Amino acid sequence: MRRWSVLGILLTAVLLVAGCAVGPSQRPPVAVRGELLPAAPPSSAAGPAADPDLLPGSEPVRTGPGFTDCTADATAALAAAGTPLPSGRALQVGCARLTVPADRSRPDLGPARLGLTRVTAPGAPADRPALVVLGDTGTDGSARAAVTLAGRLPATVLDRYQVIGMDRRGAGEDLLDCAPVDARVALLDAGPDRRDEAAMSRLLERAREVVQDCNLLLSGTLTSYRAASSADDLESLRATLGTARLDVYAVGDGADAAAGWVAAHPGSAGRVVLDGPGDPTLDEPARTEATTAAAEAAFDSFAAACTASPACPLGPDPRGYVDELVYRLSRTALPAGDGDAVTAGAALQAVRSLLAQPARWPELQSALVAAGDGDPAGLVRVLAPYGGPQGRFDAVLATRCNDTRVRVTPGEAAGLAGQWVQRFPLFGVGAAQSLVACGPWPSGGPVAPPGPQGAPPPPVVVIGTAQDPRAPQSGAERTASRLATGRTVRWQGAGTGAYPRTPCVTGVVERALVEGRAPSQPVVCPP
Structure with missing residues (x-):
């Protein structure tokens, strides 16, 4: 049985945030609820100074394509x-x-x-x-x-x-739709149990298939x-x-x-x-380490938002619920029809993708509960816009790999997986696997x-x-x-x-x- 691909299951969805740590400053940050403190008046000793907070005027559109x-x-x-x-x-x-x-x-x-x-x-x-x-x-x-x-x-x-x-x-x-279907599925489906060097080497081979086919299809424009x-x-x-x-x-x-x-x-x-x-x-692997830490923190917010209600469908411990679901899917993938199945790796992809959209957190909660009861349809709907037909997987992979210069070997990725699984229990292994996925790509910038x-x-x-x-x-x-x-x-x-x-x-x-x-x-x- 082919592992999860959600390819051919659903139509893709057709068509917000990094934190800002304020660094050293002459003045402390201002906590506001919609109103800013006025800027200090400029010194008049040398005449009126240019306003440092003034932005350029907006210009009318003069030409353009025919809409x-x-x-x-x-x-x-x-x-x-x-x-x-x-x-x-x-x-x-x-x-x-x-x-x-x-x-x-x-x-x-x-x-x-x-x-x-x-x-x-x-x-x-x-x-x-x-x-x-x-x-x-x-x-x-x-x-x-x-x-x-x-x-x-x-x-x-x-x-x-x-x-x-x-x-x-x-x-x-x-x-961008150039990756071989089986290679894309293998990268999407890789679960947290595939973290040793041999498993990372197998992922590298599938990543090579992606680069080879995309290079041929795109005639030199891959970068x-x-x-x-x-x-x-x-x-x-x-x-x-x-x-x-x-x-x-x-x-x-x-x-x-x-x-x-x-x-x-x-x-x-x-x-x-x-x-x-x-x-x-x-650059890598520090970039992936930082984003993975951010994703774990975002999951904590997702869990806290759920448990703030006495009717949280994931129970009093949402992280524990997801851990248990991932463990079960690692042993037996959840059949999704037509030979497809939702794997542990795919489930974690679904969770991480919707953490970026708090308005859809109730949808993610329902999808996880349904998967726990044996119904994969909710997770398939979440995953389709990413890995399904006309999905975003190829563009996300190409952009991420082209925007980094450092490449990581399977052995190095296995070492990072062993470290990160302790610090980032949900997403650490997947993060290390994503580094291998960029291994064969030309060095970016x-x-x-x-x-x-x-x-x-x-x-x-x-x-x-x-x-x-x-x-x-x-x-x-x-x-x-x-x-x-x-x-x-x-x-x-x-x-x-x-x-x-x-x-x-x-x-x-x-x-x-x-x-x-x-x-x-x-x-x-x-x-």
């Missing part, structure tokens, strides 16, 4: 994915394509075409300033993220902008699926829209790409919000340049979330420090993407996007 109406398709896709637009908010959605070089260093490789999704209030003028959305490859793609965000934005923001989602490399119009390419694509979009500066909201690894764009093109940055970037100073190239950019709002399963809390602070003008906002919540989920964060971002003012000092927002 065709796709409102019905977009709203239907959101409803099918379980995230319909709020009642009472009417939106108009347009779709277009952006043509960019597949690899700017290899003109002979030809073009790539990225999907664009424009979301506005009905009847909005075509030259309204653009707020470009760059999504996370592991959660929502940019197109869905743009529509979802527009549905939740404060009216003051939606009345000011047209929201444009730009697909990341490997998603949407440029969907273009990386944050640096998305940074270049942002600059191409800015030029296409005919603006000197671009206003951007980016989340997750989309924030990593946008941070690279700000560093490489500081003069192109307008009002920029980075929500949940990773730590740009880390850093997510962003060391710092801004030229004059510093305008102030950049950098948001971190305390329990983000994707990135450590240090990610936002170190991203802000690397950009030199970053202004940190630390939310004591959970999930990937803090905006606009809390009034405090929403207030800070609205001041930046609408009023053009960045916070004058670090901000701490309550849960």
